[in-house]
Amino acid sequence: MSETIKVDIWSDVQCPWCYIGKRKFEAGVAAFGDDVEVEYHSFELAPDTPVDFAGSPVDYLSERKGIPVPQVLEMLERVTGIAESVGLHYDYDSVHQTNTIKAHELLHYAKAHGLQLEMKETLLKAYFVDGGHVGRIEDLADLAATVGLDRADVVRSLTENEYLAAVKADVAQASEYGIQGVPFFVIDGKYGISGAQDPDTFAQALRQVQGERTAESTSTTEETHV
Amino acid sequence: MSENTTGAGTSAPTAPRPIIQLLEQDDTAGGCCGGGSCGI
DSSP states (O other): OOOOEEEEEEEOTTOHHHHHHHHHHHHHHHHHOSOEEEEEEEOOSOTTSOTTOOSOHHHIIIIITOOOHHHHHHHHHHHHHHHHHTTOOOOTTTOOOOOOHHHHHHHHHHHHTTOHHHHHHHHHHHHHTSOOOOSSHHHHHHHHHHTTOOHHHHHHHHHTTTTHHHHHHHHHHHHHHTOOSBSEEEETTTEEEESSOOHHHHHHHHHHHHHHHHHHHHHHHHHHTO | OOOOOSOTTSOOOOOOOOSSEEOSOOTTSOOBOSSSTTOO
């Protein structure tokens, strides 16, 4: 029997396409029909953003990135519509633009405690749907407690920057892979898929990897019996 | 023959290349690069 296929996903908590891509990937895995092991990795889209940025995503994209407001509004309307098509109800009027470095540290903390997938979903929902703040330690600790993590220990970990080096290692790995945007999916450590692709693309990629593994396994067995 | 210690005349460094193989996919699928050019 072959081992479970591993998928490493680079993503940021404030990346609207990452949440959409997450849903499409999950649909792709369901269509694939077999288990996969998923691990999320850190990618910072806006590391220069203050934790308490006094403005909305519209302000951020127009003021910091120089995109005209009408264009920003058009972009957000488009992405909100696509999110809706996969069952996600984005509420950009409530979004708190912030720095996500601590959220990434929390995802590493959660991984160490076996709850990374739950934490990832909770952070994305908090940011895009519920109007939560995913930059402040106290707010992150509240969110962590909802998935079963020890709130006080999360505060300690984030205050001590316990997983900051792990976040930076993920960012460096992304650079090594040539990743310039997210979401980015690495299947079996060798195949890359960029962006919020349709579920079929993920399912086909997983089938391809599974097929290659089966072929390799058959080949090895035949050699053993020569 | 003298040793080239300045780097002059050597080929220019190239951008890092992905060490993974990109699978066939839709190039227009949404993604975020942080600069706005990727659709946010």
